[in-house]
Amino acid sequence: MGANTFQELFLDEMKDVYDAEHRIVRALPKMIDKAGSDALRTALENHLRETEQHVVRLERGFEQLGESPRRKACKAMEGLLAEAEELMKESDDDNLRDAAIIAAGQKVEHYEMATYGTLREWARQLGYEDLARTLQETLDEEGKADKKLTELSGTLNLHAAETNGDMELDEDIDEDEDEDE
Numbered sequence: 390m391g392a393n394t395f396q397e398l399f400l401d402e403m404k405d406v407y408d409a410e411h412r413i414v415r416a417l418p419k420m421i422d423k424a425g426s427d428a429l430r431t432a433l434e435n436h437l438r439e440t441e442q443h444v445v446r447l448e449r450g451f452e453q454l455g456e457s458p459r460r461k462a463c464k465a466m467e468g469l470l471a472e473a474e475e476l477m478k479e480s481d482d483d484n485l486r487d488a489a490i491i492a493a494g495q496k497v498e499h500y501e502m503a504t505y506g507t508l509r510e511w512a513r514q515l516g517y518e519d520l521a522r523t524l525q526e527t528l529d530e531e532g533k534a535d536k537k538l539t540e541l542s543g544t545l546n547l548h549a550a551e552t553n554g555d556m557e558l559d560e561d562i563d564e565d566e567d568e569d570e
């Protein structure tokens with residue numbers, strides 16, 4: 390099951406993120422559809438185009454390694470995207486739905502950033518300098534996408550949603566009642 394060499398582990402992680410990127414390409418159009426603000430829709434559309442390029446870059450990476458591109462189910466991304474779907478369907482309020490989309494999107498970006506950071510470092514150590522540079526390029530784009538989402542998060546009007554009665558803030562949590570037995 391597990392990798393026996395560093396090279397194998399590296400290849401496994403490449404397949405994992407290659408699968409993750411495919412899943413994101415499939416999930417983003419649904420998020421774009423549900424986005425309430427034009428700014429969020431545009432940001433997601435831009436990142437969809439970038440994500441398509443991430444797939445292409447990985448394919449070139451596999452080539453450089455003398456391998457054919459292959460996917461290995463990324464269970465983490467599967468879970469993150471399943472959570473995203475749940476979060477998105479919870480509200481009819483545009484601001485709330487955008488908040489949910491942004492939250493889900495940032496989790497996706499951070500997972501990608503973690504993976505690309507690791508892969509870039511491993512590529513360097515294994516002597517794949519070109520690949521390391523390409524991985525860094527993608528890592529930078531994921532980072533920018535994340536920052537853009539943070540910026541958009543700051544423009545949301547969540548208090549309006551609160552007074553609409555769509556969201557109730559739990560002011561204090563009673564620890565005794567919090568135990569589910």
Ligand code: FE
Pocket residue numbers: 410439440443501527531
């Ligand atoms: Fe990506």
Ligand code: FE
Pocket residue numbers: 405406409462463464465466
């Ligand atoms: Fe994964």
Ligand code: ZN
Pocket residue numbers: 413436440497498501531534
């Ligand atoms: Zn991304």
